[in-house]
Amino acid sequence: MGTVTLENVSKRFGGFTAVHPTSLHIPEGSFLTLLGPSGCGKTTTLRMIAGLLDPSDGEIFIKGKSVNNLPIYKRNLGIVFQNYALFPHKTIFENIAFGLKYRGVSKQETARRVRDVLDLVQLPHVADRYPKALSGGQQQRIALARAIVIEPDVLLLDEPLSALDANLREDMRVELKRIQHQIGITTVFVTHDQSEALAMSDEIVVMSAGRIEQQGQPEAVYNTPATEFVARFLGASNVLPATTQVMAAEDIQVETNHFGRLVLPRKRAPQIEGEGRSQLIVRAEKVHVEPAGQTMDGAISVPGRIEAVDYQGQAVRYFVRVGDTQLQALNMIKEHPFEEGAEVSVNVRGWDCTLLPEAAA
Amino acid sequence: MTVETREARQPIILLTPALSTIGLLLIVPLGFVVVYSFWLRTATGADQVGFFLDNWVESLTDPFYRDILLNTIKIALITTVVCALAGYPTAYFIARSNGNRLVLLLLLMLPFWISYIIRTMSWINILGVSGAFNWALMSVGLTSEPIQMLYNEATVILGLVHFLLPFMILNVYVSLEGIDRTLEDAACSLGANRWRAFLEVTLPLSLPGLAAGGLLCFVLGAGTYITPLVLGGPTDAMFANLVFEAIITQLNWPLGSALSLMLLVVLGAVVMVYNRYLGMTQLMKGLQ
Ligand SMILES: Nc1ncnc2c1ncn2[C@@H]1O[C@H](COP(=O)(O)OP(=O)(O)OP(=O)(O)O)[C@@H](O)[C@H]1O
Ligand SMILES: [Mg+2]
Numbered sequence: 001m002g003t004v005t006l007e008n009v010s011k012r013f014g015g016f017t018a019v020h021p022t023s024l025h026i027p028e029g030s031f032l033t034l035l036g037p038s039g040c041g042k043t044t045t046l047r048m049i050a051g052l053l054d055p056s057d058g059e060i061f062i063k064g065k066s067v068n069n070l071p072i073y074k075r076n077l078g079i080v081f082q083n084y085a086l087f088p089h090k091t092i093f094e095n096i097a098f099g100l101k102y103r104g105v106s107k108q109e110t111a112r113r114v115r116d117v118l119d120l121v122q123l124p125h126v127a128d129r130y131p132k133a134l135s136g137g138q139q140q141r142i143a144l145a146r147a148i149v150i151e152p153d154v155l156l157l158d159e160p161l162s163a164l165d166a167n168l169r170e171d172m173r174v175e176l177k178r179i180q181h182q183i184g185i186t187t188v189f190v191t192h193d194q195s196e197a198l199a200m201s202d203e204i205v206v207m208s209a210g211r212i213e214q215q216g217q218p219e220a221v222y223n224t225p226a227t228e229f230v231a232r233f234l235g236a237s238n239v240l241p242a243t244t245q246v247m248a249a250e251d252i253q254v255e256t257n258h259f260g261r262l263v264l265p266r267k268r269a270p271q272i273e274g275e276g277r278s279q280l281i282v283r284a285e286k287v288h289v290e291p292a293g294q295t296m297d298g299a300i301s302v303p304g305r306i307e308a309v310d311y312q313g314q315a316v317r318y319f320v321r322v323g324d325t326q327l328q329a330l331n332m333i334k335e336h337p338f339e340e341g342a343e344v345s346v347n348v349r350g351w352d353c354t355l356l357p358e359a360a361a
Numbered sequence: 362m363t364v365e366t367r368e369a370r371q372p373i374i375l376l377t378p379a380l381s382t383i384g385l386l387l388i389v390p391l392g393f394v395v396v397y398s399f400w401l402r403t404a405t406g407a408d409q410v411g412f413f414l415d416n417w418v419e420s421l422t423d424p425f426y427r428d429i430l431l432n433t434i435k436i437a438l439i440t441t442v443v444c445a446l447a448g449y450p451t452a453y454f455i456a457r458s459n460g461n462r463l464v465l466l467l468l469l470m471l472p473f474w475i476s477y478i479i480r481t482m483s484w485i486n487i488l489g490v491s492g493a494f495n496w497a498l499m500s501v502g503l504t505s506e507p508i509q510m511l512y513n514e515a516t517v518i519l520g521l522v523h524f525l526l527p528f529m530i531l532n533v534y535v536s537l538e539g540i541d542r543t544l545e546d547a548a549c550s551l552g553a554n555r556w557r558a559f560l561e562v563t564l565p566l567s568l569p570g571l572a573a574g575g576l577l578c579f580v581l582g583a584g585t586y587i588t589p590l591v592l593g594g595p596t597d598a599m600f601a602n603l604v605f606e607a608i609i610t611q612l613n614w615p616l617g618s619a620l621s622l623m624l625l626v627v628l629g630a631v632v633m634v635y636n637r638y639l640g641m642t643q644l645m646k647g648l649q
Contacts, residue, residue, distance in 0.1 A: 052546055072549045073558075085547040089565050098561075102552030150551060 002063035002153035002186055003028050004049060009058035011044050018044045020210045021058060026154075026188060026203075031180055033189045035197040036207035037233065042190040045207075046158055049188060051075050063153055073102075078147030078155045078185075082162060084139045086131035092118075092142055093127040099150035117149040120179060137168045144176065148183060155180070155187040161196065173199055194234045198222060206230050224268065224354055225281060231354070236284040236317075236328045242355065244269075244278045254355060256280055258322050259300045262350035269355035277358045286352035287329035289318050292343045299347035306342045322346050398618035408615060416619035426603065426620070430627065433600040436514065437583035440521040444578045445571060447522070448529035452570075455530070456537035466534070469527050481520050481591045485511065512594035520588040525581055529574035536570025537563070569639055576635045580628050600624050 004026040011019040019041040026032045034042040047053040049060060051072035060067050067075055086095050093114055100110045118124050121141035131139055140160060147155060160176070161169045177200050180187050191197055197204050198218045206213045206221060206229075214226040225231035228239055245261075246253040252264050252272060262280070272278060288296055295301040302322055310317035316337040318329045327346065338344055401413040420426055455465045472480060487493050488510040495507040510516065540563055548558035586601035593599075598606075601624065608617035 050550065052549075071554070072546075073552050073554050075550075076552075077550055079547065079550040081543050081547060083541065083543060085541065085543040087544060087548070087562055098548065098553075099551030102557075146547075146551070 003061075004154055004186060004188065005061040005064075006045075006049070007059045007061070009045075009048060009055045009060055011041070011048060011053065012056045018210055019048070022212055024205065024212070024215075026186060029184045029186055030202040031177070031187045031189065031200060032203045032205060033191060033197040033201040034205050034207060035191060035194060035233075036213075037192055040207045041210040042192070042207060043158055046156055046188060046190050049154070050077055050079055050156055076150070076153050078150060078152035080140075080143045080147050080155070080157045080160045082159045084131075084143040084163075086139055086143060086146070088131055090130075091127065092129050092131065092134070095131065095142060096146045096149050098146065103150060113149055117145040120148075120182070121145045122175075136164055137172060140164065140172060141175075144179065148179070148185065153186070155185045157187065157189045159190055159192070161191070162193070169196075176200070198234070206233065208233075224270065225356075226271070228279060228281070228356060231281045231283075231356075236330065238282045238284065238287065238325075238327045240280040240282065240325070241358075242278050242280040244272055244275045244355065247272075247275065252355060254278065254280060258325060258327075259302060259348050262300060262348070262353060264350050264353055264355055268351070268353065271357050272355050273357075279356045279358055281354040281356060282327075282348055282352065284317065284328040284330040286348065287320075287327055287331075288347040289320060289329050289331055289338060290345045290347055292345055294345050296347040296349075298351075299349045301345045301347050304344055304346040306338050306340055306344060309337055309340050311337060320344065320346055394618045394622060397614050398622055400615040402613045402615050406612070413615075416616045419616065420619045420623055426600075426623075429598060429603060430600050430623070433583050433624075434627075436518060436521070436599060437579045440518050440525060440582045441575050441578040443518065443522050444526050444529040445575060448526055448574065449533050449571065451526075452530045452533035452537055456534050466531075469530055472527065477524060478587055478591070480523065481588055484516065484520055484523070484592055488516065511592060512597075514593070514597050516592040517589050517597050517599075520592040521582045521585065524585070524588065525578040528577045528581070532574030532577065533567060533570045536567045536573075540566045572635065572639050576632065579631060583628055584624065 006022055006024040008021040008023055010021045034045060036042055048055045096114045097110050121144060123138055123141055161172050164172060173196060201218055204218055204221045205215045208229050214221055214230045222234055231237040240256055240258055242254045242256045244252060244254050250266055252266055252269050254262050304320045304322040306318050307321050307326060308319040316331055316333050320327050320329055398416055399412050401409045401415055403409050455462055490507045490509060498504045544562045545558045548562045553561060584601055586605045589597050589599045589602055604617050604621045607613045607620060
């Protein structure tokens with residue numbers, strides 16, 4: 001098992017910088033997710049750790065040793081590729097035993113370890129089949145088995161669930177996390193799916209355009225986004241202009257056009273240093289839509305009108321107009337959802353909001 | 362006519378043009394050849410119509426024909442092996458090069474625009490007594506007299522390789538193109554170096570292409586008479602030359618027919634064996 005450290009690692013393709021200088025430390029046994037939209041450099045970063053790409057600059061350490069000059073086949077990593085990359089001309093047994101062959105593992109030991117890992121991924125009966133004879137989810141498990149049977153120092157996963165359908169994806173998510181936990185392996189996971197990232201990670205690194213936007217535990221990244229980008233990328237957020245007014249020891253008072261004066265705990269505004277213009281982030285599920293005239297404890301209530309309704313079963317997403325702005329609200333349904341055009345009361349609590357400095361741009 | 366019967370007939374109607382083309386251009390002439398092979402050429406030079414086994418007995422028992430058939434197979438095999446050894450790395454290089462693949466493939470096709478006979482004759486200008494190579498050797502003083510390099514088995518093989526190499530390269534290229542490159546990455550991540558990864562993953566997965574290219578080289582090589590005619594010596598005749606000789610020079614159509622059917626059966630058997638184990642689909646891929 002091992003740690004992974006990136007020191008000012010960057011990657012340029014010709015004149016284009018896919019990854020700007022990035023530093024990152026992944027502690028022993030932890031599950032770190034690189035999360036970001038398509039083209040933000042997640043795969044590039046992962047491939048540099050894997051040794052499939054040479055960094056243009058900077059240094060990569062695995063288990064504390066620099067691996068810049070170590071070819072991929074000496075790095076002892078387990079990699080699961082997006083398309084699984086199972087060898088089509090080899091049986092499942094041969095696929096899984098492939099890496100053991102290069103580690104001088106004896107025949108009996110190989111047979112035992114392949115059997116054990118097949119039990120671990122809950123596919124004990126497929127050893128003699130060819131990959132083509134397995135379903136997508138099963139191939140996925142075999143790819144994972146092949147990667148972990150060699151007892152790698154680090155496990156690298158590039159969108160391993162994206163080729164599965166929605167239900168299977170959620171099952172595999174739990175499964176993957178269980179296996180990772182059981183063998184306690186340091187894992188770097190790449191995804192553009194925020195719910196996957198939130199559900200599985202010990203630590204999330206949100207990337208955008210080749211840079212790290214924020215790094216932190218799922219709850220911290222979700223509740224206290226460091227930038228507008230993070231706020232918008234992890235679930236729907238409303239971003240409202242605000243003015244910071246009073247900075248107290250525990251609280252901050254802000255003035256908004258839509259909700260008047262709100263009081264936030266200071267820990268919700270770690271980047272605010274003084275009074276002045278700022279941005280208020282309100283998550284869609286923290287905007288509560290109630291019948292007109294009704295108020296909520298501790299919330300500021302303002303009148304609004306429903307402009308669109310996106311029914312989702314147990315929840316509903318409203319697009320509701322407040323003043324000159326359309327807000328998104330994601331609410332559980334109590335009895336019946338509101339109809340389009342309904343006049344409602346829109347409620348927001350100060351302590352549910354996050355405050356960011358006004359965007360530099 | 363009911364809808365069902367119309368639908369039942371539709372495949373036949375659609376296949377008619379193709380079937381009649383094959384029938385008229387392939388099956389009927391072949392039938393003529395079969396019939397011819399049982400006629401007999403008389404001393405007067407006229408063909409005697411009938412059912413005689415003389416041509417077949419001669420073709421199958423005369424060791425002269427057997428030896429040349431074996432020699433033909435040997436030359437075709439050597440050519441195939443040389444094409445595989447030279448063609449595989451070339452195809453690999455083209456498949457793995459970034460961007461300029463189309464240009465490289467176009468260059469590969471270029472020779473097809475020049476007649477095969479002219480391409481074969483070009484070796485006379487290169488290796489002949491007054492050819493470029495001898496001229497170069499004499500101008501640097503390595504030899505004072507021109508060396509006779511042409512008209513032996515080696516030049517026949519050289520000419521055949523020149524002719525057949527693109528077929529091999531194209532077939533191998535197509536199969537290499539179809540292999541997912543992350544498979545090699547996966548092999549490397551598991552501990553195989555690049556060369557081992559190639560041997561364990563890419564090579565076995567490209568074998569169908571290699572086999573298809575090999576089949577084409579073998580069959581086309583074994584059936585040719587131009588190359589030995591132009592680049593071979595008197596003892597380098599291949600089987601198709603015998604057919605040529607019998608039909609064009611001796612005007613003995615019955616014997617020529619029997620001989621050509623013999624070659625057809627031998628090459629047909631090779632194709633059958635290939636089809637039995639690898640199927641024709643790979644060959645089709647390479648020809649598209
Ligand atoms: N070999 C290459 N040559 C040139 N540009 C490249 C190369 N590989 C990646 N890029 C570019 O680098 C950027 C980052 O690519 P990368 O594959 O890391 O994105 P990603 O975050 O994995 O996206 P996705 O979610 O779509 O997989 C992209 O803009 C891509 O076009
Ligand atoms: Mg990617």
